[in-house]
Amino acid sequence: MKFLILFLVLSFCLSVTKISSLSPVSDNSTSPNICPMDLNYVLRIPWSTWDCRKLSKISDNITSNSGNNPCCQTLISLYGIAFAERLKATNFFQLPNLETSISCLHNFQSKLNALSLSPDLTSFCFDPLQFVISSNVCASIQTTQDWVKTLGPSTVLDSACRPDLTDLTACDACLAAAFQVQSQLIGIDGNKSHSVACFYFAVLYASGIVNEFGPQSNAAISCTFNLQIKSKKDHSSLIFGLTGASVAVLVISVFLGLYLWWAKKRRRGGRSFDLGSEEMESRPRRRPSTVSIWFKIDELLKATDNFSSKNFIGRGGYGIVYKGTLADGTVVAVKKVIESDFQGNDEFCNEVEIISNLKHRNLVPLRGCCVTDEDLTDGHEVSGRYLIYDYMPNGNLDDHLFPTNGGENVKQPLTWPQRKSIILDVAQGLAYLHYGVRPGIYHRDIKATNILLDADMRARVADFGLAKQSREGQSHLTTRVAGTHGYLAPEYALYGQLTEKSDVYSFGVVILEIMCGRKALDFSSGSHHALLITDWAWSLVKSGKMEQVLDSALTKNEDSAIVNPKAIMERYLLVGILCAHVMVALRPTIMDALKMLEGDIEVPAIPDRPAPLLMHPSLHGGDINNFTISPALSALKLNSGDMLR
Numbered sequence: 001m002k003f004l005i006l007f008l009v010l011s012f013c014l015s016v017t018k019i020s021s022l023s024p025v026s027d028n029s030t031s032p033n034i035c036p037m038d039l040n041y042v043l044r045i046p047w048s049t050w051d052c053r054k055l056s057k058i059s060d061n062i063t064s065n066s067g068n069n070p071c072c073q074t075l076i077s078l079y080g081i082a083f084a085e086r087l088k089a090t091n092f093f094q095l096p097n098l099e100t101s102i103s104c105l106h107n108f109q110s111k112l113n114a115l116s117l118s119p120d121l122t123s124f125c126f127d128p129l130q131f132v133i134s135s136n137v138c139a140s141i142q143t144t145q146d147w148v149k150t151l152g153p154s155t156v157l158d159s160a161c162r163p164d165l166t167d168l169t170a171c172d173a174c175l176a177a178a179f180q181v182q183s184q185l186i187g188i189d190g191n192k193s194h195s196v197a198c199f200y201f202a203v204l205y206a207s208g209i210v211n212e213f214g215p216q217s218n219a220a221i222s223c224t225f226n227l228q229i230k231s232k233k234d235h236s237s238l239i240f241g242l243t244g245a246s247v248a249v250l251v252i253s254v255f256l257g258l259y260l261w262w263a264k265k266r267r268r269g270g271r272s273f274d275l276g277s278e279e280m281e282s283r284p285r286r287r288p289s290t291v292s293i294w295f296k297i298d299e300l301l302k303a304t305d306n307f308s309s310k311n312f313i314g315r316g317g318y319g320i321v322y323k324g325t326l327a328d329g330t331v332v333a334v335k336k337v338i339e340s341d342f343q344g345n346d347e348f349c350n351e352v353e354i355i356s357n358l359k360h361r362n363l364v365p366l367r368g369c370c371v372t373d374e375d376l377t378d379g380h381e382v383s384g385r386y387l388i389y390d391y392m393p394n395g396n397l398d399d400h401l402f403p404t405n406g407g408e409n410v411k412q413p414l415t416w417p418q419r420k421s422i423i424l425d426v427a428q429g430l431a432y433l434h435y436g437v438r439p440g441i442y443h444r445d446i447k448a449t450n451i452l453l454d455a456d457m458r459a460r461v462a463d464f465g466l467a468k469q470s471r472e473g474q475s476h477l478t479t480r481v482a483g484t485h486g487y488l489a490p491e492y493a494l495y496g497q498l499t500e501k502s503d504v505y506s507f508g509v510v511i512l513e514i515m516c517g518r519k520a521l522d523f524s525s526g527s528h529h530a531l532l533i534t535d536w537a538w539s540l541v542k543s544g545k546m547e548q549v550l551d552s553a554l555t556k557n558e559d560s561a562i563v564n565p566k567a568i569m570e571r572y573l574l575v576g577i578l579c580a581h582v583m584v585a586l587r588p589t590i591m592d593a594l595k596m597l598e599g600d601i602e603v604p605a606i607p608d609r610p611a612p613l614l615m616h617p618s619l620h621g622g623d624i625n626n627f628t629i630s631p632a633l634s635a636l637k638l639n640s641g642d643m644l645r
């Protein structure tokens with residue numbers, strides 16, 4: 001029974017696990033837009049739909065914690081059968097890319113629809129990215145070949161999980177073996193946060209490869225996947241299953257109750273455990289039904305030395321950021337929110353709930369928040385709202401592209417591999433925001449200062465205070481344009497038209513800054529007007545002078561053709577120009593932009609720009625590098641209907 005309880009807990013955790021990778025693994029067994037798995041068993045197996053029938057329409061319930069929903073726990077087990085069958089047929093543990101995952105979830109939902117269940121179950125319970133194959137999960141295992149290479153040709157699973165698992169003793173032995181293999185994998189991987197995925201892989205291997213009766217056998221369904229099977233002939237098995245599940249829920253509830261009591265009594269400065277977080281902070285508090293960690297203002301004051309000026313990092317678009325050190329030694333960034341779109345604390349808390357559920361390798365993790373109405377503490381005004389993020393030791397991208405003169409912290413120019421990695425990281429982070437969550441999220445303020453660099457110089461997109469969740473398939477009209485001039489898409493700046501392509505425009509500007517080594521808006525020419533990088537780069541490239549656009553730091557070395565392949569750099573430059581095109585319809589989606597950057601699809605010819613958008617050059621001596629333009633965006637006279645299509 002203890003293994004059954006643990007399995008329920010791990011199944012619950014699995015439903016909120018996010019796989020942080022968009023890079024597809026070679027798998028020639030499928031077209032990326034066609035689900036390679038046969039899900040007809042969903043209609044054939046007499047699984048219990050009781051928990052899912054109790055749910056009403058849930059598409060608007062975007063802040064619900066789906067992980068502790070009994071229906072979602074049932075669906076992750078039901079869906080796992082298809083992955084075990086696929087593993088048996090192809091040797092792949094998961095799906096090759098995001099498009100395939102989305103297609104399979106649509107197919108899965110269609111089967112649920114046929115059973116008259118809610119049409120929103122898969123979007124409520126799952127993130128498509130959690131089923132995409134990745135080298136960053138569980139000892140880099142992606143195939144059965146990797147499994148054998150990592151664990152050897154035989155494990156305890158091969159003997160314990162081979163026989164008929166309908167016998168309870170055999171089932172317990174199989175699950176015990178799965179936990180033993182999980183421990184081995186965690187030891188090899190070295191990252192305890194991968195424990196859920198490792199157990200999931202062990203279950204798939206046991207049912208798909210080892211068990212002689214196969215993933216769709218009653219043995220596998222009832223034991224390794226822990227699904228309740230309805231039976232008209234044998235009511236005792238149903239009663240036993242319901243009783244077992246009730247006991248499991250009761251035991252879990254007791255343990256949670258004991259934990260909450262213990263947490264309340266523990267000494268200040270202790271640590272807490274949260275099923276939704278990989279790493280906990282000193283003395284956090286957790287609201288019911290949330291994965292957010294709530295701090296007391298006293299903790300933040302102590303961490304930042306009363307928000308001392310020596311810990312001041314910078315001022316963002318809507319807040320002031322301080323470096324802080326928690327009681328357990330964890331270094332964090334504490335942002336005091338000064339202005340935002342949120343009218344009250346309830347709306348702010350809902351936004352925190354959304355942000356805290358976003359888990360991706362290329363997003364800055366939100367560790368927690370604080371809302372306080374205290375006016376003064378030791379002469380410091382502390383009332384307000386605070387967000388606590390992981391601290392990024394290498395600062396932001398702008399600091400590296402445009403370092404300030406003098407001082408001890410002058411940054412070295414970014415190398416080509418670093419620039420390439422940063423561009424791909426940002427693209428993957430945006431792809432997750434646009435397509436990895438439902439509804440998709442528009443960032444609205446993509447810029448160099450909102451791209452932070454971790455200890456390994458990997459890029460993470462930050463500053464989600466301006467993020468807005470969209471209605472699927474719709475754009476967003478707003479009367480309050482939020483963002484930064486030079487990065488703003490014209491249709492958003494002028495007409496308040498916000499779509500996923502607005503973020504793509506800003507991403508294109510960031511690519512151009514990285515590749516050209518110039519700011520989005522450059523006032524260095526001495527003119528009263530700014531040089532807009534999108535106009536400058538487009539004009540030079542259309543004139544056949546692409547080499548003048550690339551940052552000299554990338555091309556000045558004699559061996560640059562070897563170290564920095566010119567063809568790839570030019571491709572990145574063209575993608576940046578295409579993404580930052582003034583016409584919405586001519587910009588790619590972030591997914592297509594990512595494919596272009598990785599060379600999976602060709603970059604189309606750069607289209608012309610509407611005449612009213614061309615700058616008014618003052619060509620001195622015929623040198624196109626010296627032209628100026630009218631004030632940014634002020635000369636745009638396009639018909640709004642043309643621009644927005």
